[in-house]
Amino acid sequence: MPFAIRLARPEDAPLLPDVERSAAHAFVSQKGLAFIASSPPLSVEQHLTFILQQREWLAVDTQDRPLGFLCGQDCGAYWHIVELSVQQSAQGQGLGRRLISEAAVWAREQGFAGLSLTTFASVPWNAPFYVRLGFKQLDPPQLDEFLQRQLAAEAADGLPDRCAMRLDFKVMD
Ligand SMILES: CC(C)(COP(=O)(O)OP(=O)(O)OC[C@H]1O[C@@H](n2cnc3c(N)ncnc32)[C@H](O)[C@@H]1OP(=O)(O)O)[C@@H](O)C(=O)NCCC(=O)NCCS
Numbered sequence: 477m478p479f480a481i482r483l484a485r486p487e488d489a490p491l492l493p494d495v496e497r498s499a500a501h502a503f504v505s506q507k508g509l510a511f512i513a514s515s516p517p518l519s520v521e522q523h524l525t526f527i528l529q530q531r532e533w534l535a536v537d538t539q540d541r542p543l544g545f546l547c548g549q550d551c552g553a554y555w556h557i558v559e560l561s562v563q564q565s566a567q568g569q570g571l572g573r574r575l576i577s578e579a580a581v582w583a584r585e586q587g588f589a590g591l592s593l594t595t596f597a598s599v600p601w602n603a604p605f606y607v608r609l610g611f612k613q614l615d616p617p618q619l620d621e622f623l624q625r626q627l628a629a630e631a632a633d634g635l636p637d638r639c640a641m642r643l644d645f646k647v648m649d
Contacts, residue, residue, distance in 0.1 A: 477569050479543055481578045484532040489523040491542050499544070499561035506599055508636060518559055523547065526558070533578050535562065535571040546575040548591075551622045554642060555583040557593040567601075576609060580643065590644040594626050597639040611641040 496517035503512035544562035
């Protein structure tokens with residue numbers, strides 16, 4: 477599937493909740509996680525906040541329509557990926573990998589030490605996918621305050637089996 481990567485623009489925001497809803501269908505087949513498929517996506521307002529800060533990238537089709545997005549926030553030494561979603565019909569074709577690579581190039585240029593995220597430890601397209609991209613799962617003593625709070629909030633929201641991961645740019649050199 478031909479696609480391009482670009483920064484998201486404000487007019488893209490209303491289209492992005494449907495991309496996330498479509499992406500989340502992947503969880504229907506995951507034992508104990510089917511509820512993720514019907515969880516509310518990031519709102520248009522949340523997307524607009526990332527977009528206005530230039531912290532959201534899209535994979536778009538040949539008509540410039542969003543197929544996937546990656547958004548995140550500056551969190552101290554690491555740049556934190558808040559959400560990565562690729563719509564169901566476009567999954568498994570390299571868009572997620574390219575979105576992460578784009579964010580990594582940008583974050584490195586900005587002087588961040590690496591990328592961080594939280595994800596499901598056992599879902600095949602979550603932690604195992606990120607491990608193949610060079611991310612490492614963090615043990616509790618390695619968690620900074622932000623990641624500790626993030627995992628605690630996700631546990632309080634009823635999300636099971638979550639882990640925090642980091643990609644360190646210096647290890648990649
Ligand atoms: C995770 C996600 C963003 C990856 O995007 P993508 O465009 O499908 O990713 P890519 O095609 O670049 O690579 C997908 C990798 O995951 C694997 N993968 C994708 N779908 C898979 C599936 N259903 N089962 C097992 N592995 C799968 C592919 O084998 C590939 O790994 P490889 O390149 O090492 O072989 C996308 O699958 C998605 O939106 N999933 C639902 C939402 C989600 O889980 N978001 C991440 C939250 S942390």
